[in-house]
Amino acid sequence: MQCQECGKRPATLHFTKIVNGEKAELHICESCAREKGELIPGTSSGFSIHNLLSGLLDFENPNPNPMAKPPAAKCETCGMTYTQFSKIGRFGCSHCYKQFSERLDPLLKRVHGNTVHVGKVPKRAGGRLKTKREIDRLKKEMQGRIEREDFETAAQLRDRIRELEKEMSG
Amino acid sequence: MTNRKFVKQALSQWMDGEGPDSEVVISSRVRIARNIRNMPFPLMADPTQSHSVMEQLLGVADSGRLNGLGQIEQIRLSELTELEKLVLVEKHLISPNLANESRNGALVLSPNEDISVMINEEDHLRIQCLCSGFQVHEAWDSASKIDDIFEEQVDYAFDEKHGYLTSCPTNVGTGIRVSVMMHLPALVMTGQINRILSAVTQVGLAVRGLYGEGSEATGNLFQVSNQITLGQSEQEIIENLFQVARQMIEHEKSARSKLISESRLRVEDRVRRSFGVLSQAMIMDSKEASQRLSDIRLGVHLGLLPEVDQTTLNELLVSTQPGFLQMTFGEAMGPEDRDRSRAELIRSRLATIS
Numbered sequence: 001m002q003c004q005e006c007g008k009r010p011a012t013l014h015f016t017k018i019v020n021g022e023k024a025e026l027h028i029c030e031s032c033a034r035e036k037g038e039l040i041p042g043t044s045s046g047f048s049i050h051n052l053l054s055g056l057l058d059f060e061n062p063n064p065n066p067m068a069k070p071p072a073a074k075c076e077t078c079g080m081t082y083t084q085f086s087k088i089g090r091f092g093c094s095h096c097y098k099q100f101s102e103r104l105d106p107l108l109k110r111v112h113g114n115t116v117h118v119g120k121v122p123k124r125a126g127g128r129l130k131t132k133r134e135i136d137r138l139k140k141e142m143q144g145r146i147e148r149e150d151f152e153t154a155a156q157l158r159d160r161i162r163e164l165e166k167e168m169s170g
Numbered sequence: 171m172t173n174r175k176f177v178k179q180a181l182s183q184w185m186d187g188e189g190p191d192s193e194v195v196i197s198s199r200v201r202i203a204r205n206i207r208n209m210p211f212p213l214m215a216d217p218t219q220s221h222s223v224m225e226q227l228l229g230v231a232d233s234g235r236l237n238g239l240g241q242i243e244q245i246r247l248s249e250l251t252e253l254e255k256l257v258l259v260e261k262h263l264i265s266p267n268l269a270n271e272s273r274n275g276a277l278v279l280s281p282n283e284d285i286s287v288m289i290n291e292e293d294h295l296r297i298q299c300l301c302s303g304f305q306v307h308e309a310w311d312s313a314s315k316i317d318d319i320f321e322e323q324v325d326y327a328f329d330e331k332h333g334y335l336t337s338c339p340t341n342v343g344t345g346i347r348v349s350v351m352m353h354l355p356a357l358v359m360t361g362q363i364n365r366i367l368s369a370v371t372q373v374g375l376a377v378r379g380l381y382g383e384g385s386e387a388t389g390n391l392f393q394v395s396n397q398i399t400l401g402q403s404e405q406e407i408i409e410n411l412f413q414v415a416r417q418m419i420e421h422e423k424s425a426r427s428k429l430i431s432e433s434r435l436r437v438e439d440r441v442r443r444s445f446g447v448l449s450q451a452m453i454m455d456s457k458e459a460s461q462r463l464s465d466i467r468l469g470v471h472l473g474l475l476p477e478v479d480q481t482t483l484n485e486l487l488v489s490t491q492p493g494f495l496q497m498t499f500g501e502a503m504g505p506e507d508r509d510r511s512r513a514e515l516i517r518s519r520l521a522t523i524s
Contacts (some may be wrong), residue, residue: 001368012377030257048445078214090292092214094205094327094335097342104339108332111340114401117333119344122320122326129330 003029075099128168135164175255176243177497180489182261182283182300188302193471194419196351196391196484197261200309200408201375202317203336203345204295211337212272212290220274220290227289230323231278236316239280256493262300267291285316292337293345295320304419306348306412310404313346333400343400348408350415355390357418358426366421367392373478374398375414385520389460389487394418419484430472441469445478447498449520454513455505479514482519489515 001011004027011027074081080092082100091097097104108115121129138161145154184197192195205211206227212220227243236242247255247268263283268275268291277289297320299313327335333343341347357363367377376397380389393485394415396407429437444465448454469475469485488494490512496503499511 001371002364009278010364011379012367013372058291067285076209080214088213090213090337091335091339092337093210094207095337097329097332102351106390108337108342108400112343112398112400114343114398115341116331117329118331119346119403119407120314122321122328124321124325126437132330162493 001027003027020145131168133166135161135168138164174243176263176283177257177412178251180261180494181481181485182263184282184284184300184302185484186302187302189305191304192302192480194352194354194422195260195304195415196353196487197302197305197323198263198306198309199298199300199349199351200306200313201299201347201349202295202297202313203293203332203341203347204297204317204324205327205336206294207327209294209327212292212294213337215273215290215434217273221276221339223294224274224289225274226324227287227295227320228276228278230320231287234321235319235322236278239285241281243277243279243281245277245279247272253493253496260488260491260493264288265291265296268296273320276364278372285312287316290472293341301396304350304415306350306408306415310346310348314404319435340397340514341399344402344404344407346399346404346407347395348411349393349395350411352392352394352418352422353390353467354392354418354422356429357422357430358390360425362421362425366418370394370414370418373410373414388457389464391460391464401439426468426472437472438469438473438474441465441472441474445469445475445520448516450517451513453509454490455509456490456492456512459485459512459516463487463490470521474488486516486519 003009003011007031009029011029013026013028073083075092075096076099077095078092080096082103084098087090087098091100105115121133138157142154142157142161145151145157187196189195189197206223209215209223210219212223215223224246230236231244232243250258255264258264258277259266259269261283261373263286264277265288265344268277270289272290276289276292278289279285286298286300286301288298297313297316299309299316301309301312329335334345335344338344354363357366370377374397376395377387378393378395379391396411398407402410444462448459448462448466463483463486466475466478467480470478470480470483489498492503492508495508495511495515498515503505503511
């Protein structure tokens with residue numbers, strides 16, 4: 001896809017902006033994005049991925065569900081406010097992830113198409129998660145064994161799952 | 171001010187032009203972002219906090235746990251001049267962000283410069299591993315081992331749901347960025363590049379220029395990297411990039427053989443013209459230099475310029491950058507002086523060949 005602005009370089013940045021149900025798409029290359037960045041308030045020093053993120057945040061539904069709990073306005077640990085975050089697109093500390101969690105998942109979904117980590121787990125801190133994943137894996141395998149009517153192995157797997165679950169709760 | 175080789179020599183070992191598919195892929199890179207638990211990210215850390223982060227992470231290097239890498243260098247950014255920082259950026263050993271914006275920034279560098287650990291960049295810890303040619307899996311294995319060594323000593327900010335927590339939500343989860351630097355002149359010449367690059371961006375990958383985010387693709391050099399870091403395992407992310415890059419390599423190779431079989435004379439003319447200009451020109455701006463060096467690189471791989479070797483070309487890629495020119499010629503230079511020095515440097519390098 002060609003850049004909509006210069007028509008020369010390939011478009012590497014793709015924006016979809018939805019305001020009051022009206023959808024507008026923009027496909028531009030980075031250098032035009034940088035030029036355009038001058039036109040976007042608050043991005044005097046060029047255009048970066050952080051500006052793009054804050055753009056995504058600004059596009060949030062203007063009529064949020066009034067029943068939803070309003071997100072914490074400020075991270076209690078590092079003092080970063082949500083407005084600050086949406087301006088610079090970066091968090092101040094790991095607790096921001098908890099403090100702003102309500103608004104975070106839709107953003108993560110848009111950026112990554114996903115909200116849950118499935119990769120590497122730290123050896124020391126990640127023990128619980130490793131066990132949890134092992135249980136999930138064993139459960140799947142047990143299901144497969146049951147379908148193949150290999151009940152003996154399935155029973156062994158069931159016992160192992162129970163052991164691990166006990167470990168987790170203990 | 172330092173005299174150490176990492177600011178004096180243009181060529182890192184991982185740029186030696188060896189490695190699988192090195193006729194298309196110059197280098198492969200994996201970067202891992204990590205943060206220390208219960209410590210504000212560099213953005214919000216006060217000077218005392220960022221200093222203690224630096225000391226804690228340099229302490230891991232001091233502890234001898236990284237001795238497997240050989241004689242490592244530990245560099246506090248405050249020890250370096252602005253020019254030296256620029257040179258490290260041009261060699262891809264540190265990011266522009268670490269060079270310009272970090273407080274209490276530091277660097278741990280392996281002797282052959284394939285591992286560089288940045289401290290107090292956007293995240294507390296950024297482990298980067300570079301390999302020559304197309305070796306993304308190898309780069310991940312090395313980077314992951316360094317990650318394990320740090321994890322023995324440091325409590326990482328990790329969350330069961332979101333994975334490794336990073337300052338920017340575009341890195342959260344695995345915290346990895348995998349990239350390959352590719353030279354794609356035949357795809358550009360045959361006009362296929364735009365179609366291929368837009369296909370690449372459709373599958374969750376990004377394309378950038380030689381110096382990453384915000385840099386233009388000059389000299390037909392493209393950096394392809396993953397965008398998604400959450401919801402896919404490291405293996406999936408690497409495999410996805412590997413498969414796409416593999417196809418791009420094949421497309422480039424077939425475009426090259428088509429060029430040589432259908433328009434050998436024209437291609438050879440272009441390659442030798444560029445060689446002639448670079449061997450003789452008195453003024454050479456960086457844009458022309460990178461374009462002409464790209465022609466020569468293509469010529470070398472098509473067997474049209476057997477006298478030039480790839481190592482020289484990779485060295486010129488770095489040594490013709492503004493910072494490195496000033497380092498070599500030992501003076502502060504304006505753009506005009508740089509273009510003159512650049513021409514001089516290239517002439518002398520090519521003169522030893524022809």
